[in-house]
Amino acid sequence: MLSYLIQQSRHLLIAASLSSVVAGVCSVLLVTQINAALTAGSAADRAALALRFALIAVAAMLSQMLASVLFERLSQRAHADLRRFISARVVRTDFRKLEDIGGPRVQSALAEHSARVAEFFVSFPMILVNAIIVAGCLAYMAWLSWQVFLAAVLVIGLGSLGYHLAHLRAIRHLEAAAEEQDRLFDHFRSLVDGAKELRLNAAKRARFSKDVLGGSIETVRRERAFGMSVFVVSAAWGNFLVYAFIGLVLFMLVGDVADSARVMTGFALVFVYMVAPLEGLLLALPRANLAKVSGVRIDEITRQLEPTEADAPEQAAAELTSLTLQGLRHRYYHEGSDDLFTLGPVDLSFSPGQVTYLVGGNGSGKTSLAKLLVGLYRPEQGVILFNEDVVDDASRDRYRQAFSAIFSDFHLFEHLLDGPVADLDARGNQLIEKLHLQHKVQLKNGAFTTRALSQGQRKRLALVVAYLEDRPFLVFDEWAADQDPVFKEVFYRELLPALKAQGKCVLVISHDDRYFHLADRLVRMENGQVAAVEVPPSMAAGSLAPLRPSQPPSEQGSAGVAVHRFAADGRADDRAVA
Structure with a gap:
């Protein structure tokens, strides 16, 4: 040095x-x-x-x-x-x-x-x-x-x-x-x-x-x-x-x-x-x-801290047409068992305009799977296919540019850091007003006037940042956990459908079972494994296939993973889809 x-x-x-x-x-x-x-x-x-x-x-x-x-x-x-x-x-x-x-x-x-x-x-x-x-x-x-x-x-x-x-x-x-x-x-x-x-x-x-x-x-x-x-x-x-x-x-x-x-x-x-x-x-x-x-x-x-990946160019995120996880496996130390925890193998696919809820108990591997998905963790086995191309060390940072994520331990920066955009403040302040924060914070010259807010309020600001980033894939890790019931309703019934209508692919890690019926599908995890993929009636059987052109076998019920349809009251029906 x-x-x-x-x-x-x-x-x-x-x-x-x-x-x-x-x-x-x-x-x-x-x-x-x-x-x-x-x-x-x-x-x-x-x-x-x-x-x-x-x-x-x-x-x-x-x-x-x-x-x-x-x-x-x-x-x-x-x-x-x-x-x-x-x-x-x-x-x-x-x-x-x-x-x-x-x-x-x-x-x-x-x-x-x-x-x-x-x-x-x-x-x-x-x-x-x-x-x-x-x-x-x-x-x-x-x-x-x-x-x-x-x-x-x-x-x-x-x-x-x-x-x-x-x-x-x-x-x-x-x-x-x-x-x-x-x-x-x-x-x-x-x-x-x-x-x-x-x-x-x-x-x-x-x-x-x-x-x-x-x-x-x-x-x-x-x-x-x-x-x-x-x-x-x-x-x-x-x-x-x-x-x-x-x-x-x-x-x-x-x-x-x-x-x-x-x-x-x-x-x-x-x-x-x-x-x-x-x-x-x-x-x-x-x-x-x-x-x-x-x-x-x-x-x-x-x-x-020696870098092992090539830096992505500062340009707009690539358009998402398909994203597939094939045999993805990752191991890490798990404090609960005081042993190495094995995540996977995971086989999942994602498509534009799809809202997926990732659910399961604490320590089941949900957040780790999300970090694997967005490219923060490098898989030890298996591959990620982004628009049919394999993601490797040379392309992983470029692949990450397709995601906006709000993890449970998120950090809110003072500045938006998205480059000079003429109407950035106006668009951001409109979103802030929709989230009922206009009396506490504003966007001025691409920066928040304050960050001295509650955890739930700062999460709403993080949601504003994610919206303004305009990435094709959004990940929300327990975003609604710190929100009032009113904002939970807004998040599940208004914001997520709006993102879906824009053609965004959304992954939501959640414990709010009263909203599970609003998902396009539910991915349940247990002990690091995808235990079930549950879909509502409109997405089951024939209507499911066109949405996911590159479905892994595990999502079709042929690899020991149950595929369920929702009952009329929004709860999962355990009858397997034929």
Whole structure:
């Protein structure tokens, strides 16, 4: 991930790095001029040194300002590039894979991990400047006295070894904190999404606050505090070695060497000057390590989000003439049985102008079948034929464009996102008025004025979006479950027939058995299997065949699936259709 960011902004990074190098070199030259001024003899020499000192100081200031500005811009660009990169992967990834990864890990990558990587670019100029200063000071010490320089290298080597050993210990705790951070984001989401449940149960609220959320917060705090403390302690150990070496230079190492005053002054001055850059360098390295850990976490997530399908072109959905599921099978983990749940094999066909109700008990596989149907899940076995063409990875995203769906866990976007349409607001507001929401929300410039509505009201807005998308196939997953009886009547007796009259194919997942007789057919599911396909008298026998030209055998009653007709009162008659 760091390599990717460097490639994205390599020209800006090179310019900022060169400015930092110039700033570091100028800082070292200032130290040499200070040492020369302390030992200068004549006034003329001091005047020349003053001019050079002023020029170098101005150059150091300008180069440091330029480096800081460039790296700040680089940081903001890195943060934006990271968010765009991760978001693009999320948008294009397989839906099932995204469900397995989970929202908290993705949110953590978009928020904290990307911010840490971006912060590294802000601290990079100081790391580079401090590294240049330390290296330049070492070179100046070698020029003053190579014997004392060797002792200085030994001291710095011991300090670096201790810091490296501390680094190995600290990084493990920082990585543990990063892993716990992903779980903490999930707890933060529960804090808001589960607010009603927490307010209703004091014991649950206390345990969640203290044991779950509090425990996770404490784990992150403890691991990070320990890891960063190790870095701070190692930095203090390095500072102690610096001052110990200054004492050795002043009182033991220089002795009676030629020009001992200049050597002692130079070494003492250089080491005192090195303390702040060296400490800054040691303290900046943990931030670099945190950025590295975050970069690794982002790499892990984005590798799992690798797209496997070709993107569909932004164009109108293809016209639906026929849609057939043949031997469709899919497996997933089922919490109720704590085992893999097998959906299918399913054989069904759909045609324009047909309203199908998908019914069955909870956990029977209705929603999973709907996700298979619309292309959100990839079937493990069997094929989907769309207008007689097989749907595969190359065409699945294009196939999905034929559907509008409102699932039970739907999300309502603020904007319609359907492109610029001149009369979009007017058409949308007409639908909003029909759904009796005109006093609460309006469409303005393609966006809803508010989304602070009840669940049932937001579902009605989602229905407006589905209407405006004008796709040939619509799927409603328990849409009427949160509606008042009045709107249930409107939905089943007015909206669905209107969609049918427009030639739309509609699949409705429902438990409202009082409206089952209004369907063109009822598909019953039990334990992941299509147990029965029930049809009203007008659709039975001979009138059924012309509606579905590519009927699988299972819908004709020849594969163990019962086909029923409705009695006069709208309830299913168990007599099999001949």
